[in-house]
Amino acid sequence: MPRRRLFITAAFLLLGVFAPWAFAGDTTDTQPVELLGMHSSVPADWQAQQPESNMRLAQFAVPVAGDGDGAEMVVYYFGPTQGGSVEANVERWQSQFTGPDGGSVEPEITELSTRLGDDFAATLVSLRGSYARGVGMGPSGDALADRMLLAGIVETPEGKLYPQLHGPAALVAAQRPAFVGFIEGLTRAPASAGD
Template sequence: MSGTPSSSMRLAEYKVPGAAGSVPVEVVVYFFGPGQGGSPEANLERWKSQFSNPAGGAVPELVAHETVRGMPYTIAEYRGTYARGMGNGSSADAARPDHILMAVVAETPKGTLFFQCFGPSAAMTTQRAACLSFAKGLTP
């Protein structure tokens, strides 16, 4: 289900319903303009800092690099307690345990697109392939 972006920084946003009564997977697409939004590495570092393991430490980072229709894609995945927000996360009371973020940075000829799919681990595990297919379906 698509919706009106909740921020001017968002190009598009969607919610993919999960099982009845569960939190949906959210899909957000960001575009800041040519040359804007930071490097893939800077974004990966920020996204990783928004996650922690049950002991409060850093989480592993899964990163892959691919070329899709001639464009570089960086695909990263993080699992743990997600304190989503700008900088180093949001307040501790907004932290979401047992979440996954799959982020895709697509470096297009017109500028970099940032795709984020996130939600509870069970729902993201089910929707992971669809989220990745959506990000890779980009036509320059």
């Protein structure tokens, strides 16, 4: 094992020992997620739920310590050629947020990688402000203050996945490493012995 990789691995192991909040991919602290012939994992304390619609492949409640709202993590899938471009989705998500002055909120956009191969790009969009969440264009219902949305657009062999984590800003920010870990951990599920 190269020296740099050994050092990085040791650093993550130390983080896992001294910082229990760190997400280092330890399988004892995670639960597997399988969808569309791919798999990854999420933290063990995220509570798997029955998806509320057939557009959701997976749905989790993210608990909060003490009083307050938890967050929700959902993986959307609209079909092999559906879901729209990165730009169209960013515009739609941005339209659901307002800043403290009532103006628009600028998204933070980050490129990620997965284990699916170089041909399958992943984009992470982060927005924070007052959030009137909706499925279509624009806001829907009353805006909730100090919320955060982490929204992924992930190219996969089966089409685009749209994982989203949304809820109180502090909770979502704390869970960002786990959410990014889910995206970056996506890989093709190994073939079963009978295949």
